[in-house]
Amino acid sequence: MNEEIARRLREAAEAHRPDRATMLARVQRGMAGPTVRHRARPFARSGTRVALAGLAATGILATGGLAVAAIVAHSSPSPTVTTPATPSPTAGSPHPTSARPAPVAPAPATTPGSSRPTAPVTSPSPAAGESQNGALRSAGSVDPHSTVYWTQSNLALKTTQPLTSLTIEMRIVQTGGVRNTGTWQTLPSADFTVTAQEAGGTLVYRWVLKPGVTVPAGSFEFAAQFNHATGVRSAAGDGYRVDAQGTGGSASVRGGFVPTR
Structure with missing residues (x-):
């Protein structure tokens, strides 16, 4: 009996399409309204009524859970898509760091042991006279x-x-x-x-x-x-x-x- 009830509850929950606006209104009325006390019923009831009462209570709880889940799912932000980030500039640097270094012009040829570029050395021509x-x-x-x-x-x-x-x-x-x-x-x-x-x-x-x-x-x-x-x-x-x-x-x-x- 319990497995049958659980199966029907699952099927009802899967087929259920809650009305969000109506459920919110019910939740708000329930939170704002006074607590209603129900008259206790005699314990000696037929087994069938007890089972139906349990089934009804379980259905209400399942419906309420589905409503709350629907509200939470609707309210949660949509998933964020992460894209590769561009490297940000380092502290004290005015420009972002490039992944590929800029091309460097070839340095002028230098004489071994000297840091200065070599240039053709020409002797000054003697002045006229x-x-x-x-x-x-x-x-x-x-x-x-x-x-x-x-x-x-x-x-x-x-x-x-x-x-x-x-x-x-x-x-x-x-x-x-x-x-x-x-x-x-x-x-x-x-x-x-x-x-x-x-x-x-x-x-x-x-x-x-x-x-x-x-x-x-x-x-x-x-x-x-x-x-x-x-x-x-x-x-x-x-x-x-x-x-x-x-x-x-x-x-x-x-x-x-x-x-x-």
């Missing part, structure tokens, strides 16, 4: 204070070794009206024999170091001054030559005079 040989280095130029009537040709001479013999010669082409007006040098004038002579259409200035005198290592200047015909004079045909003897041997440099304006 400059010359170098052994311990001597020279540069000739036209003084920027020269005028349309008068010119000064400058020679900058540097030696890295003391010189026991030194001869400097400047040759100024006769372009018209060229005439010597003087010379000067940064070394003592008493250490040199200085001459200015014209020969073959050229004015030649010459400094010759006197015997027994030594020129120390350092930088020095020599200048030749002269008048010329009115106008801007070209120094294209002018030039100089230096011959020296020092502790490291002999050396010779030569060049021209480059305009500086």
Whole structure:
């Protein structure tokens, strides 16, 4: 008998489709209404009535449970679908961390043992009018204070070794009206024999170091001054030559005079 009742209850529960609104209203009325006391019935009742009463009570409980379950199922949130999360930025980082590192440009080639990129090394070209040989280095130029009537040709001479013999010669082409007006040098004038002579259409200035005198290592200047015909004079045909003897041997440099304006 009990198994039959249980089977029928299960079938009734499976076939039942509760009315949610009605069940809620009943539950609310039941909770708000006064408690109803039922008159106790005599114990001596027929077995059939007791069984029916049990069946009815069980049906009510099953129906109430199904109603509550329906309410709970309807009220529960729908399941959440989880998707792969994008990596969030780490603390102190302004951007999210990428799963793949950005491509890095290849670094310039470096010399073994050096952290700096190597670059083609080129030697500076000598400036116009400059010359170098052994311990001597020279540069000739036209003084920027020269005028349309008068010119000064400058020679900058540097030696890295003391010189026991030194001869400097400047040759100024006769372009018209060229005439010597003087010379000067940064070394003592008493250490040199200085001459200015014209020969073959050229004015030649010459400094010759006197015997027994030594020129120390350092930088020095020599200048030749002269008048010329009115106008801007070209120094294209002018030039100089230096011959020296020092502790490291002999050396010779030569060049021209480059305009500086």
